[in-house]
Amino acid sequence: xxxxxxxxxxxxxxxxxxxxxxxIGNDALDRETGGRILLKAESLQRTxxxxxxxxxxxxxxxxxxxxxxxxxxxxxxxxxxxxxCAAGLLGIxxxxxxxxxxxxxxxxxxxxxxxxxxxxDRLTGDREAIARKLxxxxxxxxVPSYDHEHVIAxxxxxxxxxxxxxxxxxxxxxxxxxxxxxxxxxxxVAVAVKAAFPFVRIVAVEPEAFDDTVRSLASGxxxxxxxxxASICDALQTATPGELTFALNRSLGVSAVSVSDEDVRRAxxxxxxxxxxxxxxxxxAALAAILAGKVPTAGLTSVAVLSGGNVDxxxxxxxxxxxx
Amino acid sequence: xxxxxxxxxxxxxxxxxxxxxxxIGNDALDRETGGRILLKAESLQRTxxxxxxxxxxxxxxxxxxxxxxxxxxxxxxxxxxxxxCAAGLLGIxxxxxxxxxxxxxxxxxxxxxxxxxxxxDRLTGDREAIARKLxxxxxxxxVPSYDHEHVIAxxxxxxxxxxxxxxxxxxxxxxxxxxxxxxxxxxxVAVAVKAAFPFVRIVAVEPEAFDDTVRSLASGxxxxxxxxxASICDALQTATPGELTFALNRSLGVSAVSVSDEDVRRAxxxxxxxxxxxxxxxxxAALAAILAGKVPTAGLTSVAVLSGGNVDxxxxxxxxxxxx
Numbered sequence: 001x002x003x004x005x006x007x008x009x010x011x012x013x014x015x016x017x018x019x020x021x022x023x024i025g026n027d028a029l030d031r032e033t034g035g036r037i038l039l040k041a042e043s044l045q046r047t048x049x050x051x052x053x054x055x056x057x058x059x060x061x062x063x064x065x066x067x068x069x070x071x072x073x074x075x076x077x078x079x080x081x082x083x084x085c086a087a088g089l090l091g092i093x094x095x096x097x098x099x100x101x102x103x104x105x106x107x108x109x110x111x112x113x114x115x116x117x118x119x120x121d122r123l124t125g126d127r128e129a130i131a132r133k134l135x136x137x138x139x140x141x142x143v144p145s146y147d148h149e150h151v152i153a154x155x156x157x158x159x160x161x162x163x164x165x166x167x168x169x170x171x172x173x174x175x176x177x178x179x180x181x182x183x184x185x186x187x188x189v190a191v192a193v194k195a196a197f198p199f200v201r202i203v204a205v206e207p208e209a210f211d212d213t214v215r216s217l218a219s220g221x222x223x224x225x226x227x228x229x230a231s232i233c234d235a236l237q238t239a240t241p242g243e244l245t246f247a248l249n250r251s252l253g254v255s256a257v258s259v260s261d262e263d264v265r266r267a268x269x270x271x272x273x274x275x276x277x278x279x280x281x282x283x284x285a286a287l288a289a290i291l292a293g294k295v296p297t298a299g300l301t302s303v304a305v306l307s308g309g310n311v312d313x314x315x316x317x318x319x320x321x322x323x324x
Numbered sequence: 325x326x327x328x329x330x331x332x333x334x335x336x337x338x339x340x341x342x343x344x345x346x347x348i349g350n351d352a353l354d355r356e357t358g359g360r361i362l363l364k365a366e367s368l369q370r371t372x373x374x375x376x377x378x379x380x381x382x383x384x385x386x387x388x389x390x391x392x393x394x395x396x397x398x399x400x401x402x403x404x405x406x407x408x409c410a411a412g413l414l415g416i417x418x419x420x421x422x423x424x425x426x427x428x429x430x431x432x433x434x435x436x437x438x439x440x441x442x443x444x445d446r447l448t449g450d451r452e453a454i455a456r457k458l459x460x461x462x463x464x465x466x467v468p469s470y471d472h473e474h475v476i477a478x479x480x481x482x483x484x485x486x487x488x489x490x491x492x493x494x495x496x497x498x499x500x501x502x503x504x505x506x507x508x509x510x511x512x513v514a515v516a517v518k519a520a521f522p523f524v525r526i527v528a529v530e531p532e533a534f535d536d537t538v539r540s541l542a543s544g545x546x547x548x549x550x551x552x553x554a555s556i557c558d559a560l561q562t563a564t565p566g567e568l569t570f571a572l573n574r575s576l577g578v579s580a581v582s583v584s585d586e587d588v589r590r591a592x593x594x595x596x597x598x599x600x601x602x603x604x605x606x607x608x609a610a611l612a613a614i615l616a617g618k619v620p621t622a623g624l625t626s627v628a629v630l631s632g633g634n635v636d637x638x639x640x641x642x643x644x645x646x647x648x
Contacts, residue, residue: 019348019349022346022368024343024368025343027370027409044346044348044599044600044601046351048598048600085351105597112352272602272637272640273429273637275368276367276368276602276603276633277368277601277602278596278600278601278602279600309600310600313593313596313597313641313644313645316641316644317637317640317644317645320637320640320641321637321641
């Protein structure tokens with residue numbers, strides 16, 4: 001299992017590699033909620049999402065032999081960019097299996113970062129099977145996007161920074177909301193923040209149609225999303241929680257809520273108008289939960305992780321043009 | 325005149341009021357320029373621009389009598405919001421004379437912050453005359469947007485933070501580029517950064533049509549913009565440098581360059597795509613100068629101030645939709 005020592009070790013490895021992203025307050029948000037809201041802007045991280053943290057923490061621990069054979073990952077786009085960037089920094093070859101309909105910005109950036117992109121059809125192909133076959137052929141190491149201890153510990157550095165930055169402000173957080181797909185960021189943040197603030201509530205935020213963590217935490221076992229699930233949050237579409245991440249999130253008492261696509265779109269408009277930040281749909285889910293009143297916030301200190309900002313301009317413009 | 329002690333005093337007054345905005349690096353920008361580029365993201369400041377710094381530093385030094393009679397300002401929008409926010413924090417009434425065609429976001433935010441907005445026709449009215457008449461009628465203090473020592477010292481805290489943040493990174497800046505209208509931010513930043521780094525080059529960046537500072541620094545006297553000047557940068561449209569700001573910028577050896585509207589639009593696209601930041605046209609001018617190669621950057625450490633992010637969604641979307 002991953003503990004806070006693992007996260008601190010990851011933070012040492014990531015020093016000078018990952019950006020210590022700002023924790024941002026906003027008057028309009030505090031006024032709207034009646035609480036104190038702080039936003040951890042991982043959209044400003046290298047590659048536009050938190051993913052480089054976990055990817056680098058995995059890649060930097062490969063043996064020289066493993067590194068020489070390269071790595072293989074599968075990803076809808078943010079993990080792809082994180083792996084490509086980390087691999088580039090370490091001189092490791094990275095192949096990434098991506099859906100053919102991934103946002104253009106994510107695919108282009110992955111290639112720009114030197115990643116070898118292998119496209120597959122999201123409706124008929126099995127990206128994990130494709131990646132595992134490729135890795136076996138090449139003797140390459142897999143870089144899972146969430147269900148790996150080194151990846152979880154790397155993402156946990158987001159939580160370590162939150163704990164430090166909240167402390168610098170002289171505050172104690174009541175809750176930390178985290179955009180959740182496979183649960184790696186949530187688990188890592190939970191490990192790190194709970195080590196500093198044992199009474200903090202960690203809330204995973206999922207799209208309504210991909211509420212596998214919500215239902216899994218309720219039932220006590222790993223539930224699957226319903227067939228045909230769809231969401232605007234391209235980054236938050238896993239079918240079921242990871243084994244490791246679910247065990248961690250369950251044992252750490254993480255709770256979970258879900259948000260609608262409309263909640264997410266509204267949060268993206270709020271971010272443009274009041275925060276001056278570009279958020280992608282999946283990166284706005286935690287903020288959406290706050291704005292939609294999915295958790296109590298009045299009189300509380302709440303932190304929301306803004307996990308990514310990789311969105312195509314056409315979709316962004318269409319969402320901004322909608323009435324509020 | 326304003327010196328670094330004035331800026332440090334302003335920083336003490338602004339502690340807990342203005343956000344210490346992040347200084348952001350970006351791989352794509354470093355790759356494109358062959359240098360090290362750091363961006364001071366004042367678009368993430370309260371009210372979406374740096375303007376609250378100077379406004380608050382002026383308002384907080386009013387006598388109780390003056391404060392009781394309120395203040396009057398004129399502004400195309402960012403200073404308006406800064407004054408309204410600072411006045412709200414201090415319980416002072418603020419009337420702001422704004423052009424009727426100011427960006428909607430700027431006007432709405434000014435009103436939301438409690439400012440009394442007085443609209444005038446930019447083509448036929450004289451906003452300064454309207455403001456002076458109103459101030460005389462009410463016995464109210466004026467809050468100039470740049471040509472006042474307290475305002476300049478307040479804006480200078482941007483430079484103080486740049487000096488601190490660059491030092492924390494173990495770097496010495498070769499140049500600092502500043503979006504320039506009346507020259508208050510430029511002068512304040514020049515005072516503060518040159519106090520820490522005497523050999524740094526300070527570069528004011530203006531829109532091509534509003535290159536009064538470029539021409540004034542060249543001729544040695546305050547030049548006027550040409551009649552009928554137009555620019556997409558609504559925040560950078562002063563007709564001539566301020567008396568105080570010009571004297572400061574000249575004595576501090578500030579240099580100046582200009583950028584085209586197309587340079588600015590491209591910088592706004594770069595900011596969306598690679599920085600995940602929403603910039604308004606005027607807020608992107610310094611970045612535009614870097615991307616357009618208006619200053620040498622290869623092998624150098626350059627800081628650019630991103631001075632604001634208050635832009636209407638329609639304009640933003642139109643710019644993002646353009647080919648790069």
